Amino acid sequence: MPSPTQAQIAQLAAQGCTAEDWSSVSLDGRADLTRLRNAHFRGVVSVGANDAAVSVDGLDLPCGIYDAIVSDCAIGAQVRIARVGSVVARYDIGDGTVIQDVAALTADAGSTFGAGTEVETVNEGGGRVVRLVPELSAQSAYLQVFRGHSEDLRRALARMVDNAVTTARRERGVVGANARVLHCGVIRNVLIGPHAVVRGTALLDTGTILSCAEHPTVVGEAVQARHFIVAEGASVTGGALLEKAFVGQACRIDKQFSAESSLFFANCEGFHGEAVSIFAGPFTVTHHKSTLLIAAGFSFYNAGSGTNQSNHMYKLGPVHQGVFERGTKTGSFSYVLHETHVGPFSVIIGKHYTNINTPDLPFAYIHESEGQSAIIPGMNLLSVGTVRDGEKWPRRDGRRATVRRDLISFGVFTPFTVEKMRAGRAVLLRLHESTPKDKASVQYGGVFIKRLLLRKCARYYAQGVTRYLNGKVLERIQASSSETSWDGVQKALRPGAMLRDPFSWTDVGGLLMPVERLQALEDEIIAGSVGSLQELGDRLSVIAGEFAQDEWSYVCAAFALENGYAPDAMSREQAQEMLAAYDEATGALHSAIVDDSKKEFAAFARIGFGLGMTEDERTAEFTAVRGSTETNSVVQKLMQEKVALAERSERLAQLLSRF
């Protein structure tokens, strides 16, 4: 692009424009000089075509540069820069962007834009540091945070991150095409992705806002963020405070939420409360005031109001940490003293001053009883809430970017949770055998279990295991209904490529996989055959794609242990027995869930209804507000499922009788 001619310089000067050196300013041939007013050029500046209009707050305004100092910038086509308080410096500004009413937008040479920021997650005392990079995923972060046992692995991962940080280093900032930067305070060393909307921020210092046309990112009113990366489709607004934080795809951080040294992966939501040193895996949610989530790893976690955790015993510093496995909930004003390790899909109610260690007791209620921490293992298997959770997460995956960095296993009942139920059942039966009848309770993992519940809760786990394993085998039998012989069905029940250890599964930041797959991946990372974060993501995608075959491998092995014969060695008579056992377990659990859902319409649920009314009016008012079991969609769906289960069972019985 040519520099302006003398005539053009004269015109620009008449419009209040100046330049340190007009020969360092270049103008696109389609640049309309009338649209450069009170523009001051310093260093090397190029200006693209500006003959179009752009939409700002619902108004079509002309492109161009108005009342702004622009220093060392490359300005794309159809850009509007207006009313910049101090300067726009060292930025490449993409086509179609708007920068208006901004205090300052500057970048330092050599900035990494937040990449390389050390985030002390999970353990506030350190040792579980993740360095921010734009490519960060829940899985690559998990490896850095929770797999520190191997020095070789740590080094190999560090090399990958080093490379990513080096790649992120730039001499100038970028505002991507079609971004909007409006009504903001100082923005320093921030990469702004295409189509991002940055509106009304108070301060953005050293970070990256990833964004894309498919899912623009919003960083909004009164946000103060330092050393951060915000991923595509996220919304950070409402006076949120970020300090050394990663906000993943489609996350929502709002309503003055404060996060320090924390990572939030896909679909997390944080309102009102505070997070310090947390690894918030996918779907971690905290909506209410007075929550403090600190020094812990979560996923699919829901924190009730006033949830509080502590990691500091005032001895060696804040060195304690917690792990709430996927699906955990904490009730209002619950308190947990780290160290903590809670099994998946547990509910924590009340205040707990003991160190809870119950990873093998999934679906548990952990509550206060007579001032002590008590647990009812498996109780959450009977909760309609668990069913609703399992259904809602896939629906609430709000990511629209074409690249979804976090890999998410959504299922509630998986080899990971079912194997924990099998382990939990063994624990409970062992405790039942060894506990004398004159003891009211027994201690396990820092909590008390009522002796009476040991056998009962073991039965819940047994029902859960049978429902899952037999259900998976029956799915395969149903899928092979075209077979003409039992031999053909048995072939369909053969295990595929068996895992060496099909029983050991792990949750890698929201992605479930056999432990041996994780170990093989780590070997590849150490050997260098997986040498970049991109390659790591690709390998993890392959592992995610192998879930179905790995799950079947687990089902075959666990079914054989439970029943004494493998699915493909099962006789027709044994298949019929298996179907009966499935019906019994499924029926029992399903009935309990239906009853649980109906409790929402029982007398205690009507206490706040019908003020000053007769009993009949109270019932009518309750029904008007809440509906009834006959009209509630969840209850009705459960009832329909009950019918569907019976019909399916009948079809399976007929199928089995054919052979």
Added chain:
Amino acid sequence: MDRSEIQKRVTSVVASVLGIDPAEVLPASNFVFDLGADSLKSVELVAGFEEAFDIDMDADKAREVQTVEGAVDFIAQYVK
């Protein structure tokens, strides 16, 4: 086992699980409204009855039992 023995054991289990005086456990007492049994305690009560009478109760039907007298009637079906 006669009905009075069933009644006696039911009362004992209820008092023990709910931590109340056996004298407060009356035949007409509603587990939830009169005796304060929440859903967690209800699970414990069923487990207590199963152990006291060495039976496995139908969980579906057990959840329908509302009163102490109802529990006696329900358990009587098993021990007979």
